[in-house]
Amino acid sequence: MSESTTITAGLRQQEVYLDNNATTPVLPCAAAAVLHHMQTVFGNPSSSHSTGIKAKVELETTRALARQVIGASSGQIVFTSGATEGIQSSIVSALLDARSRGLTGPDVLLLYGATEHKAVPESLKHWNHVLQLGATVKAIPVDHRGLLDVAFIRNHVADAAMICTMAANNETGVKQDLELLQQVIRSANPTVSWMVDCVQALGKMSLDIANTSIDYAPFSGHKLYAPKGIGFLYVRHGAPYQPLIAGGGQESGLRSGTENLPGIAALHAIFTELRKTTGSVFQPESVLWQHREALLCALRQVFPAMVLNSNEPDIVPTTINFSVPGFYSKDIMDLFDAASIRISSGSACSSKIPTSFVLDAMGLPAWRSQGAIRLSFGPAMTPQECQQACTAIGRLTAIVQQCCLVLSDAQPLADLAMSGLTQLKHENLCSYLLVCADSHQAVIIDPVAPLANRLANMVQGQGLQLVAVLDTHLHQDRSSARDDLAALLPLSEPQQVDELGWPIGRAQINCGQYQLTSMATPGHSHDSRSYLLQQHQQTVAAFVGDLLLPGGIGRLDLAGSEPLAFASSVRTLLTKVGADTLLLSSHDYAQRFFTTWRLAQAEQPLLTEVVQAQQWSAAWTATLQAQSEQLCAANSYQCGVVEVSWSDAKAVVDAPQVQQFLAEYPLTVVVDVREPYEQSAGQLDQYLPTGVNIQHWPLSRLCDALISSALTPDQRLLLVCRSGNRSLVAAKVLNRAGFSEVYNLKGGVAMLS
Known part of the structure; x- marks a missing residue:
């Protein structure tokens, strides 16, 4: 796309919020209740005067409604600040009870579902350490549908002091069969403490807590249209309980501190709506399934190849988790966010590409985990809001086609023609697409397999003729994607090529106004080459593979490396490029995008000495040895060592x-x-x-x-x-x-x- 051109996408769009599993807006009736209890019924429920008595009535009325909503005719309902506090209270209580019964040491298990919200395993680990139980915290595996491994539970729960599961998953919407879990758990261990995270269940699936042996069930208000900072915890009658917060003895001594009455009043309003048989803001389950199907239809218009990561009958209707081949989560999130559609990746950040630990636990392929998108709507979504969301999503269809994110039958649009150099990245790997808009020709350098579909879409979508697909060397950390691309894209002129894709017998590759010439630059590997990029007879850049990296050099301790040839290769390269010519590498470990000889000298001063001298110095030999040791000790394979850049915006x-x-x-x-x-x-x-x-x-x-x-x-x-x-x-x-x-x-x- 020309940098002076933007695509007309219409007027500024109204925000469409589809991330309700993260948090929800406050319903008007709940907001009104909050304001009323902040300004009018503002008393302290512990006060004995009339204002306090009114507050106490509100508190207990809401507690009674909570019992009705979750089906808890017995047991305690304790108001909390939210689900995290409820989880802590449950785990502390269960672990203190375990310790008092002598259930300590590594043979004692603390079990949790592998797809649980991170608050659960992290709390188990924390309190296991603080309370010095020394127990073993172990994840319960799930199958590819996200359902807990019942056989694993049956084999291990007898040794467990606590087991934590969830009613519905926050990323995938997968429901667990609580009745089946109860049968398995209690038949093997009648006394084990059992916590069920019910945060995503309220308002989305029926609950009958009283008819289960669940010991603890935390809930959160802001996941169901109440304000943040309010929640409640169900504690089964007879279950061990130790107050996490001591003080004035509020909540019958179970949770001290003046109650959050405005938040509790909001819950009152929410519970009242949930209890209505007619006229409720909450939609019947059948309508929620209709909403889901409409949203799926809109999504498939934009991404015909999308794959669902969870589906009926295993899920609540309000969560859609999907992936699209060739897309990372961030790609889709950025697109939707620019169009004022709020969704989530539901992913946990890593040092490289964010992945979903939930989908990883389900054993789904890496591309689905790295590309997972969570679209979640609330049970109060109206048909009008659903239609607005579908319309907003549908508008993206033309954009993803025009920008060649997906292929369509439409002819390439001239005003969207790409030109020049595009650098695409997968983790720390770099691929390059060179395009001449005038001649409609393209060359691909160092293609990365996960980017093959994206590159093919860009070439095909623009109607470009692919002149060549080149590698700078045979990469030891990955296979070349040239074969993958060959299956997707034919070259404009069939020709014999060598092992790196260079046409045999050709001194130069022409790509319209650009020319590429090849030169041998062994060092990192014996077959390493650099490709000089010329425009209007001027060398404007060089693709140098792993000879030089942004912030360092390619490693020289591999099988096939030629350390003595490295300096000679750099010297040869410098006869062809200037001090500020961009040197483009096949790896970028520090988000620097490129280097130049001037930068390389400044960042690694010994390079100047090595290139100018005709022999190795002791200092350079020591540097290489230190780098080799560092690389060999690294947790993951790296093709070189770089220093992180600390430069910043002014x-x-x-x-x-x-x-x-x-x-x-x-x-x-x-x-x-x-x-x-x-x-x-x-x-x-x-x-x-x-x-x-x-x-x-x-x-x-x-x-x-x-x-x-x-x-x-x-x-x-x-x-x-x-x-x-x-x-x-x-x-x-x-x-x-x-x-x-x-x-x-x-x-x-x-x-x-």
């Missing part, structure tokens, strides 16, 4: 300061580093003053902006993305490249919208 600009900043510095260039599909779904100019100079340079096109000199170090730049994170990365990259006036919009478009 300053951050808060959203309220934007207009003042742009008025003070009218020549500022606002650089939108969001990807084209985000820019299309939610244009930036709707949030900024008229006449502001906005340039569209996605993070994946930042190298091309430098190659083409579209961004120059003498400009004052204000970088913007969705949340402020990617623009901060871009600020560091540009700062390292010599840009001195780089500013970052704190919080990104999220704070402007």
